[in-house]
Amino acid sequence: MVDRVAANVCGYALLAWMWIRVSMSYRTSFALLTLGQFLITGLDFVAILVMFSNVDALGGFSLTEIAFLYGGSALCLGLADLLLGNIERLGQRIRLGTVDQMMVRPLSLYVQVCADEFALRRLGRIAQGGLVFGWSIYALDLDWTAARVAMVPYLLVFGTVIFLAIFTIGAAVQFWTAESSELANAFTYGGSTLAQFPLTIYPTEAIKALTFVVPIAFVNWYPSLFILDKPDPLHLPTATQFAAPVAAALLSFVAAAVWRTGVRRYRSTGS
Amino acid sequence: MSVIEVRDVDRSFVVRHRSGRLRRTSTIVRAVRDLSFSVEAGEMVGYIGPNGAGKSTTIKMLTGILVPTAGSLRVAGHTPYAERAALAQRIGVVFGQRTTLWWDLPLRDSYDLLRRIYRIPADRYRENLATFTDLLDLGPLLETPVRQLSLGQRMRGDIAAALLHDPDVVYLDEPTIGLDVVSKSNLRDFLRETNRERGVTVLLTTHDLVDIERLCSRVMVIDAGRLVFDGSLEGLHGLGEARRTLVVDLMEPAPPLDVPTAQTLRVDGPRQWLAFPAEASAAPLLAAIAATHEVADLAILEPNIEDVIKRIYSTGPAPSD
Missing domain, CATH: 3.40.50.300 (P-loop containing nucleotide triphosphate hydrolases)
Known part of the structure; x- marks a missing residue:
């Protein structure tokens, strides 16, 4: 068991490293793509800056506070996107038959699909999110207690896991309908866009949906309520602000189950 | 094992x-x-x-x-x-x-x-x-x-x-x-x-x-x-001899060719199909045809799997062991 996990982690690293070397053989193209990702995702935040030239607060949040929410969501999404961003093309792989080739190798199919065409250019998105996040931490006028400081890596780790799980579920659905990658994108990229703003600007029903249905609110919203010391519009118990690991675990469990069922279905239908 | x-x-x-x-x-x-x-x-x-x-x-x-x-x-x-x-x-x-x-x-x-x-x-x-x-x-x-x-x-x-x-x-x-x-x-x-x-x-x-x-x-x-x-x-x-097929295009339409080592399967204008044993060479067969007719073009078809299967069915059930 331990041996298998180790083999798969090594396998992921090997495949990812191989793709990095391939992309590095086209250095200029790599640099431009990374810069492009940085700039395109950066435009999002420019829009927020423009908005704040007219208003002082949005949903009770200042510009630096929104930068914190935005940066947290962008960083988590960026990390998840880097680690398994190409999983969303599973449907295409099934159609091309390349999934079969992966199944005759001594590594888990999941690891191979995630690592396939590993794209370091996605660091562009991470760099942009990190920049905004870092600036907000610097600019926020907060008493950085040990608990607040500890909450930052906590937010990033479990937020990333939540996005990883959502990406996985979205991809696994393609075992049933190969054309569903846009549906999955609506949840991942769409969800992260929602989470870039304070959820107080949305109707209560939307906040509930983002808490109990697609728990993207646990990525940055609830941890941020604690860090920024803001009231919870849903008045949930304070424990909710620390519940990200529970949401991450539950979602990962669902993701694993859906993925397994999908693979079993694939293996019983063929291509 | x-x-x-x-x-x-x-x-x-x-x-x-x-x-x-x-x-x-x-x-x-x-x-x-x-x-x-x-x-x-x-x-x-x-x-x-x-x-x-x-x-x-x-x-x-x-x-x-x-x-x-x-x-x-x-x-x-x-x-x-x-x-x-x-x-x-x-x-x-x-x-x-x-x-x-x-x-x-x-x-x-x-x-x-x-x-x-x-x-x-x-x-x-x-x-x-x-x-x-x-x-x-x-x-x-x-x-x-x-x-x-x-x-x-x-x-x-x-x-x-x-x-x-x-x-x-x-x-x-x-x-x-x-x-x-x-x-x-x-x-x-x-x-x-x-x-x-x-x-x-x-x-x-x-x-x-x-x-x-x-x-x-x-x-x-x-x-x-x-x-x-x-x-x-x-x-x-x-189960039956494997046969290749010689397809010849004659210069002019002709009645079915009569060559001893082959069987004429089909005639379509100047084109004729002749089956011959897979192991035999096509050269003597061609020479025999060329002796009496002018040949414009030719092609040889290898035996295919469909033929093999047809022969299996025509000779009864598969041997089981």
């Missing part, structure tokens, strides 16, 4: 199609039915049948890609679908139609990656790579990205990749498809030698009966999901 054991395997697919505006009906297609056979270690078995007969379905079940609907499979001591990753260490697979290598990587890098994925001991890897580079003439290709290789070069590269980790069993799905005559012949030599020297069990599907003739002492024929023949190549020939 047999290295491949297939017992009473069935494999059905549900095929859905639209009937009417919204309604969809599904039919169950049995791609493979009541399939049973075993292959001993070191055997080289040809697995033939028309398109859609169930060849690929069988290979996919033997590699663990597909789960059988019923029956049991064992390959090298593993149940393929349940122990896919463990089995992968013991088998090599070549899909003739697509490469298992990485498109953008030079061959050498692909092999190095496989070495680490399969955890091949360094000395064993060096030895194998040297052997295959030599036998398959890969030396000049090792630094070339796979996408720049020709079909024949890629096939050689793929076959070496499938053998690097010393598998017990190798499945070759149409390994000679699309290759020219010389490449085919070289590849066959290599496969025969590998099978003999290394004791690798080989299961090979093909549309080219010459592959079978040159390589396999045993042939299995599958048709409509059923195994209709399992035996020696001589046994298959014994």
Whole structure:
């Protein structure tokens, strides 16, 4: 068991490293793509800056506070996107038959699909999110207690896991309908866009949906309520602000189950 | 002990199609039915049948890609679908139609990656790579990205990749498809030698009966999901002589040709079809025709799998053992 996990982690690293070397053989193209990702995702935040030239607060949040929410969501999404961003093309792989080739190798199919065409250019998105996040931490006028400081890596780790799980579920659905990658994108990229703003600007029903249905609110919203010391519009118990690991675990469990069922279905239908 | 054991395997697919505006009906297609056979270690078995007969379905079940609907499979001591990753260490697979290598990587890098994925001991890897580079003439290709290789070069590269980790069993799905005559012949030599020297069990599907003739002492024929023949190549020939067809275009339409060593099958204007024994040379036949008629053009059709299967059906049920 331990041996298998180790083999798969090594396998992921090997495949990812191989793709990095391939992309590095086209250095200029790599640099431009990374810069492009940085700039395109950066435009999002420019829009927020423009908005704040007219208003002082949005949903009770200042510009630096929104930068914190935005940066947290962008960083988590960026990390998840880097680690398994190409999983969303599973449907295409099934159609091309390349999934079969992966199944005759001594590594888990999941690891191979995630690592396939590993794209370091996605660091562009991470760099942009990190920049905004870092600036907000610097600019926020907060008493950085040990608990607040500890909450930052906590937010990033479990937020990333939540996005990883959502990406996985979205991809696994393609075992049933190969054309569903846009549906999955609506949840991942769409969800992260929602989470870039304070959820107080949305109707209560939307906040509930983002808490109990697609728990993207646990990525940055609830941890941020604690860090920024803001009231919870849903008045949930304070424990909710620390519940990200529970949401991450539950979602990962669902993701694993859906993925397994999908693979079993694939293996019983063929291509 | 047999290295491949297939017992009473069935494999059905549900095929859905639209009937009417919204309604969809599904039919169950049995791609493979009541399939049973075993292959001993070191055997080289040809697995033939028309398109859609169930060849690929069988290979996919033997590699663990597909789960059988019923029956049991064992390959090298593993149940393929349940122990896919463990089995992968013991088998090599070549899909003739697509490469298992990485498109953008030079061959050498692909092999190095496989070495680490399969955890091949360094000395064993060096030895194998040297052997295959030599036998398959890969030396000049090792630094070339796979996408720049020709079909024949890629096939050689793929076959070496499938053998690097010393598998017990190798499945070759149409390994000679699309290759020219010389490449085919070289590849066959290599496969025969590998099978003999290394004791690798080989299961090979093909549309080219010459592959079978040159390589396999045993042939299995599958048709409509059923195994209709399992035996020696001589046994298959014994079911009726294999015949080739000579197609001649005469300068002018003529009555059916009367040549003693051949049978005229069909006449269509100046074009005539003559069947003759597969082992016989076409030269004397052509000479006989040219002696009485002026020949504009000619072509020779090799015996195909459909003919073989037709002969099996016309001579009764498959011998079972």
